[in-house]
Amino acid sequence: MTTASTGSAAANGGPAEPRGLLFDARRCRGCQACVLACREANHHEKLSPTDRLHENAFLAIRPGQVVAADPSPAANAMSAAGAEANVSTPRPRFSRKACMHCADAACVSVCPVGAFSHDKDGAVRYDAAKCMGCRYCLFACPFGVPTYEWNSLAPRVRKCELCPERRAAGLDPACATVCPAGAITWGQRDTLVAEARSRITAGGYEPEIFGLEEAGGTGVLIVSDVPFAKLGLPSGLPKASIPNLTWNYLSKVPTLAGSTAVGLAGLYWIIRRRNELRAGGSTQTGAHS
Amino acid sequence: MIRRTLWYSIALAGIAAAAGRFLFGLGAVTNLTDAVPWGLWVGCDILIGVATSAGGFAVAFVIYILGREHWQPIGRAAILTAFLGYAFSVGALMIDLGRPWAIWHALVYWNTHSVLFEVAWCMMLYNTILFVEVSPEIFGLFGLHSVGRRIHSFMPFFAGMGFLLSTLHQSSLGGLYLIVPGKLHEFWYTPLLPLLFFLSAVKCGIGMIILETSLTHGRLGGPYEAHELKILGRALVIALSVVGIVQVGDLFGRGVDFLSTPYEYTLLVAELGLGTLLPLVVLSGPRPPARLFTAAALAVAGVMLNRLNVSITGIDRWHNFSYVPSLGEFAVTLGLAVIGVALFRLMAWSLALYEPSTGPRVPLFDRVGALTLTAALAVLVAGAVSQRSAAIAAAPEVGRNELATRPDAVAAAGAGVVRLDTATGAFFPHAAHTMGCPACHTTDYRILPDAPRPDRNGHTGAICGRCHDGRNAFAMTGDCRLCHDAPGVGPPSDASPPPARDRDALGASR
Numbered sequence: 001m002t003t004a005s006t007g008s009a010a011a012n013g014g015p016a017e018p019r020g021l022l023f024d025a026r027r028c029r030g031c032q033a034c035v036l037a038c039r040e041a042n043h044h045e046k047l048s049p050t051d052r053l054h055e056n057a058f059l060a061i062r063p064g065q066v067v068a069a070d071p072s073p074a075a076n077a078m079s080a081a082g083a084e085a086n087v088s089t090p091r092p093r094f095s096r097k098a099c100m101h102c103a104d105a106a107c108v109s110v111c112p113v114g115a116f117s118h119d120k121d122g123a124v125r126y127d128a129a130k131c132m133g134c135r136y137c138l139f140a141c142p143f144g145v146p147t148y149e150w151n152s153l154a155p156r157v158r159k160c161e162l163c164p165e166r167r168a169a170g171l172d173p174a175c176a177t178v179c180p181a182g183a184i185t186w187g188q189r190d191t192l193v194a195e196a197r198s199r200i201t202a203g204g205y206e207p208e209i210f211g212l213e214e215a216g217g218t219g220v221l222i223v224s225d226v227p228f229a230k231l232g233l234p235s236g237l238p239k240a241s242i243p244n245l246t247w248n249y250l251s252k253v254p255t256l257a258g259s260t261a262v263g264l265a266g267l268y269w270i271i272r273r274r275n276e277l278r279a280g281g282s283t284q285t286g287a288h289s
Numbered sequence: 290m291i292r293r294t295l296w297y298s299i300a301l302a303g304i305a306a307a308a309g310r311f312l313f314g315l316g317a318v319t320n321l322t323d324a325v326p327w328g329l330w331v332g333c334d335i336l337i338g339v340a341t342s343a344g345g346f347a348v349a350f351v352i353y354i355l356g357r358e359h360w361q362p363i364g365r366a367a368i369l370t371a372f373l374g375y376a377f378s379v380g381a382l383m384i385d386l387g388r389p390w391a392i393w394h395a396l397v398y399w400n401t402h403s404v405l406f407e408v409a410w411c412m413m414l415y416n417t418i419l420f421v422e423v424s425p426e427i428f429g430l431f432g433l434h435s436v437g438r439r440i441h442s443f444m445p446f447f448a449g450m451g452f453l454l455s456t457l458h459q460s461s462l463g464g465l466y467l468i469v470p471g472k473l474h475e476f477w478y479t480p481l482l483p484l485l486f487f488l489s490a491v492k493c494g495i496g497m498i499i500l501e502t503s504l505t506h507g508r509l510g511g512p513y514e515a516h517e518l519k520i521l522g523r524a525l526v527i528a529l530s531v532v533g534i535v536q537v538g539d540l541f542g543r544g545v546d547f548l549s550t551p552y553e554y555t556l557l558v559a560e561l562g563l564g565t566l567l568p569l570v571v572l573s574g575p576r577p578p579a580r581l582f583t584a585a586a587l588a589v590a591g592v593m594l595n596r597l598n599v600s601i602t603g604i605d606r607w608h609n610f611s612y613v614p615s616l617g618e619f620a621v622t623l624g625l626a627v628i629g630v631a632l633f634r635l636m637a638w639s640l641a642l643y644e645p646s647t648g649p650r651v652p653l654f655d656r657v658g659a660l661t662l663t664a665a666l667a668v669l670v671a672g673a674v675s676q677r678s679a680a681i682a683a684a685p686e687v688g689r690n691e692l693a694t695r696p697d698a699v700a701a702a703g704a705g706v707v708r709l710d711t712a713t714g715a716f717f718p719h720a721a722h723t724m725g726c727p728a729c730h731t732t733d734y735r736i737l738p739d740a741p742r743p744d745r746n747g748h749t750g751a752i753c754g755r756c757h758d759g760r761n762a763f764a765m766t767g768d769c770r771l772c773h774d775a776p777g778v779g780p781p782s783d784a785s786p787p788p789a790r791d792r793d794a795l796g797a798s799r
Contacts, residue, residue, distance in 0.1 A: 106468055112406035113391075113398035130398050133387020136405050138326035140468045147323050148387070150316030155387040236471060245467045246404045249483055253407060253457060260456060264354055264449040271356045 014103055018122035020219030021162075021176060022192040023096045025231055026205065027183035034096070034175035034184060035059050041163050041174035059098040059160055059175060095231035096175075096184070099124060099145045099160040100211060101219030102242070107137040107146065109243030115157075122189075122219050123162040131157060142215055142237055162219075189219065196223045216241030296627050303624010306617040307384050315387060318617035325604075329614035332600025334381030334622050336462060337593050338374050339412075340486075343494030344501075345371025345419065346448075346455035353448035363517055365426065365642050366505060367498050369633065372419045377629045379416065384621055404464045411458035418451045426640040460487040466599055474603040475545045476557045482599075485536060492528035493592035495521055499585035503578065503653050509634065511643030513578070513651045522581050526572050529588060533565040552680035555672045556594070556602050563665045564591010571661065578651045583658035587665065594669070602673075610681045714774040 038059040105124045108116040115130040116137060133155060138146045149155035163173040171177065176186035185192060196209045200223060210228050211218035214237045222233065229235045310318040321328050348367040352360045383389045395409040422444070425437030463486025466473055479485070499521050505511040540547075547554055568584035568591070576584075605612070614622075637643065709715040765772075 109400075109402045110405060110468055112400055112403045112409050113394045114400035114403075115398075130391075130394055131388060132391035132394050133389070134405060135326035135387065136403075136465070138323060139472075142469070142471055144324060148326065150321065151314045153311075153314055155315065234471060238470065242468060243402060245470065246464060247402060248480070249464045249467060250402065250404055250407060250461075253461070257453060257457060260453050261449070264350075264452060268354045268445055268449065271354070275356055 015118065015120050015122045018103065018189045018219060019187060020101055020122065020189045020192060020221065021173070022185040022187070022196055023220060023222045024183045024185075024199070025095055025222060025224035025226070027181045028094045028096070028179075029181050029183075033178050033180055037174040037178040038098075038160070041166060059096070095222070095224075095233060096220070097145075097232075098175075099162075099220070100143050100215070101160075101162065102215050103217040103219065104215075104241035104243055106140040106142060106215070106242040109246065110136045110140040112136070119164065121162065121167065123164070123167075124159075124219075125161050125164065126157055126159060128156040140242075142234060142242060144234075189221075192221055196221055199223055213239040215239075296631065299620075299627045300624050300631070302620040303622075303628070306620035306624070309617060310384055310621075315385075318615065320612055320615040320618065322608075322611070324608040325612040327600060328612060329601070329618040329622055330381050330385040332597055333593075334625065335378045335385075336596040336600055338378030338381065339459065339462060340490045340493045340592050340596055341497050341589065342371040342374030342378075343455065343459060343490040344498040345374075345422075345494070346415075346451045347491060347494045348498060349422065349444075349448035350452045353445040354452070360517060362512070362643070363498060363502055363514055365640075366501055366511075366637065367494075368419065368422050369636055369640075369642065370497065370501050372416075372423050373629045373633050373636075375412070375416050375419060376632075377625050379412075380625055381621065404461050404467070408458050408461045408465065411454045411461065415451060415454040415458065418447050418454065421447055422451070426642075430640065455490075456487060459490040460484065462486055463599070469604075472604050472607045473599070474550065474553050474606065475543070476540070476550075476553050477599045477603040479539050479543060481535065481539050485532070485539070488528070488532045488535060489592045489595055492525070492532050493589055495525045495528050496585040496588035496592070499525065499581060500589060503582050503585075503651075505637065505643060506646065507650055507653045509637060509643060510645045511637075512646040518578070518581060519576070522572060522576050522584075525585065525588060526569065529565050529569050529572075533561065533569070536565075537561065550606070550680075552673075552676040553598075553602060553606070555676040556598050559669045559672060560591055560594045560598055563587055563669060564594055567661070567665065571658075577655070579653055579655035579658045582653045583655075583661055586662060590665070605677070606680070606684075609684055610677065715772055716774060717772075 101123050103122060105116065105118070108118060108124060111131075112134065113130045113132060115127045117125050117127070119125050135148060135157075137157060138144075138148060146157045146159045148157055163171070166173060166177075172186040176184040185195065187195075193209065193212065199205055200207060200209070204225050206224050206227060208228070210222040210224070210233060211220055216239070222228065222231075224231055306318055315321060319328060319330075344367040348360060348364045351357050352364045383392070386392060395406060395413075400406050421440060425441050428434070428437040428440070460483035463482035463484075466478065466482055467480070470478055499518060502511075502514055502518060502521075506513040547557075564587060568587040571580055571584040571587065574580070601612075707717040709717050
């Protein structure tokens with residue numbers, strides 16, 4: 001019997017220096033260069049003219065809601081004429097829809113065969129060789145991140161794995177490398193948190209960092225100048241680790257099983273004893289009621 | 290004859306749909322999506338199949354642990370029902386799994402933090418025990434009675450193991466849903482999910498035993514076990530009350546808001562009203578066989594509705610009501626059910642589970658019962674459908690930026706070459722820049738502040754350099770004439786697009 005990961009980052013303690021991404025929704029222009037770079041880096045099937053960009057993509061740029069009153073920092077920096085002409089331009093916002101690389105990921109804990117695991121950067125990896133296609137991971141992810149190859153006869157789960165081959169070669173993930181707006185930054189999580197805080201302090205941002213504590217903390221952090229709900233990010237996420245929700249129950253199962261077994265054995269023995277005594281104490285086999 | 294044709298057609302449709310799934314993939318036959326990875330096959334076939342098989346472990350417990358031997362005839366039928374019910378669930382599972390050939394992986398790859406891992410193991414072991422419990426009859430068919438008797442002598446152990454394993458996996462199927470507090474509606478999401486699933490499984494099991502005992506008398510000519518059925522009636526009342534108290538107590542204890550989601554509220558009321566309250570009302574007076582049958586049918590239907598509510602209704606709002614099972618999903622579900630019932634009849638007959646009864650058939654339906662069941666079904670269906678439509682109409686529009694979905698908007702807008710600066714002759718050809726309008730424009734097509742503009746210095750990183758940095762597009766250090774045609778710079782022969790990547794940012798090749 002081989003035992004894969006214990007299936008819980010909390011049990012493993014997590015990597016010493018987690019790394020991740022900082023996504024800045026204020027800078028993102030929705031140009032989708034990251035989506036294209038991701039597809040190329042992950043050896044997606046060659047695009048044909050009839051392909052839609054998001055076909056089989058697991059990094060998507062999701063259009064959020066159009067929000068009014070957008071004082072873009074770039075406008076203010078350029079010239080007074082430009083700034084006052086555009087200070088209340090409604091501008092659509094975009095958010096990155098891809099794996100959040102939770103520190104204690106739900107997918108890692110729910111997969112019955114341990115196909116998901118955390119690597120040394122804390123990124124969540126998927127091993128198709130173990131997968132049997134139960135799709136509990138798709139169901140459990142609070143961000144709705146994993147995609148499935150529904151039209152394949154040997155379907156895999158596909159999702160961002162933070163470009164493991166590029167990381168192994170010392171490069172940044174493809175999306176962070178290519179973003180022309182500087183909206184995606186790769187680095188040590190502590191550094192990214194500090195960077196996020198300094199942007200917030202400088203002004204023009206929502207005061208929270210999304211992903212700092214959501215779902216127990218995620219490897220992908222998001223800052224934004226509009227409320228996160230307007231970006232299409234889920235609200236009301238617990239600030240605690242998701243796998244605890246099932247572990248609170250599952251950890252009691254051995255005790256439940258043991259005490260039930262003992263109870264059943266005891267009950268069986270008592271009743272058999274009682275029947276034997278009854279049968280031995282009368283001249284006829286007792287009628288069971 | 291018509292009925293026989295109907296059953297055969299349904300079974301064939303199911304087989305055809307299953308074949309389609311294996312030939313063309315899950316996407317071709319189901320309406321499952323990334324947002325809805327578990328649909329009818331998981332919510333109905335697997336969850337309901339397992340719940341309705343709970344009678345097996347309950348009766349085995351009564352016979353072999355409590356020592357009530359005279360329940361044997363009922364027990365044999367209940368265990369056969371359980372065996373076929375699990376076969377139905379596992380059959381559906383093999384069709385639903387994306388990579389069913391890898392199902393054995395759970396034996397060697399362990400994730401002890403996964404509830405589904407525990408469910409898989411408990412079900413594997415329990416199915417083995419069910420098979421062992423059915424095997425003495427099967428060995429008897431081949432005349433190997435001594436083998437059958439040897440196995441039978443270990444029955445208390447198997448019954449105990451079966452009770453234990455069933456308790457674990459019936460509750461753990463509810464435990465699966467603990468992981469999605471944000472997704473499952475608060476009517477059904479509770480830390481008590483495992484307990485509720487276990488209690489309702491017991492209730493369903495009792496109801497199923499009543500139904501199958503009554504039906505084998507009514508349809509297959511078996512005996513009507515009046516004494517046992519009376520006890521089962523009392524047990525059903527207890528089970529209904531316990532489930533009702535725990536479920537309703539939990540709802541009030543958590544302080545759920547009942548009235549702000551009418552669709553889910555309708556289905557919750559249906560589940561509690563038709564599945565718990567109404568059978569209690571039916572059982573509150575005298576209990577002739579027809580009343581007992583009606584109450585049991587309502588109780589079982591209530592548990593089925595609960596499983597559907599947890600797995601489908603309860604997450605409907607989260608994915609914006611985007612899922613309705615496909616015909617293929619219905620076909621496999623109904624086909625497996627029909628085949629399961631047919632197998633039950635075949636095995637009941639060949640294993641001689643019943644002494645044929647003499648005497649009149651006990652009526653299982655009376656007018657009140659039939660009317661109650663029909664009315665309940667009609668109210669449920671009408672209420673659910675109308676409320677769901679209303680909920681869909683009231684749901685907020687999912688935010689969409691129309692520019693992002695119109696990649697050919699440049700051509701459609703007739704946007705051509707824009708002169709950026711007369712002094713340097715900088716120009717901007719729209720045709721070469723099809724990454725999507727929102728990169729530079731607002732929804733009403735006004736220009737964004739940091740888009741290329743006539744009075745900006747394009748070489749700073751904030752403007753053209755955002756993309757023309759050598760990575761996303763060619764760098765600005767090469768041939769000036771790619772973007773400039775002022776005197777002294779040298780005009781290009783025409784304002785043709787500069788050489789770009791071999792694909793535009795939306796993936797179409799040039």
